[in-house]
Amino acid sequence: MELALEGITKRFGSLVANDGIDLVVAPGEVHCLLGENGAGKSTLMNVIYGLYRPDAGRILVDGRPLELTGPGDAMAAGIGMVHQHFMLVPVFTVAENVVLGHEPTKGPKGVGLLDLAGARRRVRELSDRYGLAVDPDALIEDLPVGVQQRVEILKALVRDAKVLILDEPTAVLTPQETDELIAIMRQLTAAGTSIVFITHKLREVRAIADRITVIRRGKVVGSADPSAPENELAALMVGRSVSLGVTKAPPKTGEVTVRVRDLVVRDHAGTRVVDGVDLDIARGEVLAVAGVQGNGQTELTEAIVGLQDAVTGSIRLGETELVGLRTREVLDAGVGFVPEDRTHDGLVGTFSIEENLVLDRHRAAPFAKGPALDRTALRANATQLIGDFDVRASGPEVAAGTLSGGNQQKVVLARELSRPLQLFIASQPTRGLDVGSIEFVHRRIVAERDAGTPVLIVSTELDEVLALADRIAVMYRGRVVGVVPADRHENLRDVLGLMMAGVPEAEAVAQAAAYPSEVEAAAADAGDDPVVTT
Template identity: 50%
Template sequence: MTILLEMKDIHKVYPNGTAANRGVDLTVYEGEIHALVGENGAGKSTLMKILFGLEAPTSGTIEYKGKPVSFKGPKDAIEQGMGMVHQHFMLAPSLSVSENIVLGEEPKKGPLSMFRDRATERRGIVKLIETYGLKVDPDARVETIPVGQKQRVEILKVLYRGARLIILDEPTAVLTPQETDELFASIKALVGQGYTIIFITHKLREVMEISNRVTVIKAGKTIATLNTKETNPEQISRLMVGREVLFRVEKQPAEPKEPVLSIRDLHSVDDKGAPALRGISLDIRAGEVVGIAGVEGNGQTELVEAITGLRRATSGSIRYLDKELVGKSVANIRAMKIGHVPEDRQTTGASLTSTIAENLILDHYRNPEFKRGPFLNKKKIKQFAKVMMEIFDVRAQNEEVLAGSLSGGNLQKVVIARELSKNPKLLIASQPTRGVDIGAIEFIHREIIKRRDGGAAVLLVSAELSEVMALSDRIAVIYEGEIVAVLDNTPELTEENIGYYMLGLGKKHREKEGAAQ
């Protein structure tokens, strides 16, 4: 096969002394899907930023199409036929799909090309969508389309600019399983048309399913490059983490006690005023994990927000240890020993402009242990942060590093460390392992079960049905804002059983039975 890209002995040392890359080698063949894997903070994203001109390497060489290259910025990389789809989308929500795709490269017409040629623009976008099968409405505003379609818009952006090598950074981190399947079909179609893909992911199942070869990076160094057909998840995980990783959750049967959270006939609306929760009733008991299974967009987000005070309930009751939560402020609810790992760590989980230490005490800085009279006890806060960073394996130079500079997985660990450090009686974990490496997933799963065994009630929301099944004692299936089934998680329960209810078929079956009676 023809070598398209060679990165040799890449080093990146930041001015503060942090070494992100310590001699990385990467060879990518033309027309392949090349997976790049490693733990959070291993240096994957830094390497791709160097390739795309967002960072300058301290040392090392890059050859592209057989010629040495040195990019001073993304514009140089784009001109050479590279495109990068970032983990966190870079779209203008108020603009249309078409406007986002052409932004900065709009076709012009008239004298001196003074005017925007919207007719040519739309024809070009429609043709682009049809050519690559990335179905999305070119006239829809980006803020109104699902996450999976936003991903397609990002890919269409790089295709519009002529990219032949496409870097996908954690492309499935926010996608549902169905959207992931659609993305993989699109990627395979692109490769079939001669494109080359670099695919950064933590999900080994995806590596095995879609890649031709995989390069493993650990602590800023290349550990191995393997043919995917000649390896397996166990070998890759050993290379990534340096030890055996359990792909199952070890736990004893639950011993649930009294209800900690009781939800009765809960109703709420979404951001557009449409019904989102339609009479939800559910109990979560001390000493059990209740998982919420459902296709994303069926009310999971609104349910969590209603419980945590982030969304107003229009009617119904949410009682926590016999205290009514409906109508209480977020601050009051968070003071009640309720832990909440939000689904979006960037917007609601952390303050990106604050340090790791500040994020770890974000809502309990008033605790006496962190005070010295009317002032904060910075020494105690620093000590606490150091301990949390060690326990939860947050990889950063020190506790004064800004949260916004962390990798997605390390930021997630900060959020989880803060929420679990409160020893909550109720833990609401929404997408707790999104964008986190396999070693950290194993640790987070173990911590959730430890809290359950310590008597906490846990509400788990995850787009990964396998995660819901691995951790939950009972599984509540949500469909169009209703709980359509609550199932005991016995060995006989299968993903197909749950999927039946997730698609609303179980609900329709019950409605037919009721009509017949």
């Protein structure tokens, strides 16, 4: 089945999310839609799937116009979609989730008894045909993320999808699960299914794509061959040349000044989301925490900063015990913190840039004048930092909430790095940023490390971990599986991927040597440096 878009335009108020987009997806191909976060990729796919109605343009299937009033029409036309955030019922089985909304029935006409046995057979049939390896009787809540994604794919296939849209499908996968997904995609296309693969990860695009279309700021700006160098693809995404690597000298580490011992964090139900973690960080080094989202990394950083309540164990910063301190006291002890959600936790959107830049220092000189703020000092501070951190804004008085994601992150970084620090923590420091902003953020993190500050980075982007880290701690289900030097293993990416799935380090080393990553192999075949930050 051929899917074609002609002049698709979608507006949200004054924002033009899609601007006259033309696109053709041929039968049996993997068509990669490449672009930065916010480029309009997901909006376009939501138009194709009937979740949004376009303001202009049309969709054609095999040359015939297709009118969509909702996802039901898209599914009836053979278009399926696997969303970035899964839409599964955790307490239902695989079979129950797959047929939810169009349940098969049996029995006399009008009785309508649910035919679960038939649903299980259908799941097994499709699972065997495409190598999906899913147990139809397993509960969703008991399945790892990679298998849950297969269930989402099965939901589309059971409705006879001929075009399958995968929206950022590897965002929550380990490298090994990404390889398994690529193998499944190849089997699907071999059977004639077309796949639209939405991503901002250049490495994966080059491993699986038949064709690449690049979107920037809502417009198609070009197409590329999968063999194109990564720097060329990045330049198409951003509109200018960028450096994909992180340049840094070997670390000059000093004494260990951050010691975490037997740290336990419990959630509201009493479950240990951080379970007996021990970590050391020395002056002048970057310790990066790797892991699939949801394995305790967020709670670990929040515990250090005093944002978690049910915390036991010890967190020592020099001679200061941080457990039990309020967040303000932790910050006053010299901890800089970039939270993973800058919009909700890093900034006050309605406050000006100059006010956001002193959120943790407004009570003392030079920014306080008695009970009031010294506006002259605020303006001078903001003017300096806006220049130093290249914040693109019309002035210090602009509300922080009106800035782009990259500029908002620069404001958070400027605030946290503009005072003497004893520990710098950055959680998902480049999430949602364009390649140019990523380049800037990485330079500032390395500069802070080179100034002798202990740095703790949490990132689900393995490329970012590999690029920044001097040592890497891997978390799985709240525990640290292991801590490895960033240059220990020749095939470190695969080793880390296995550890992210809970495999002990020694076993991960052996397995990685036996089964090299498909994505890594694709990069090696193209002669690229495998450590890039995109």
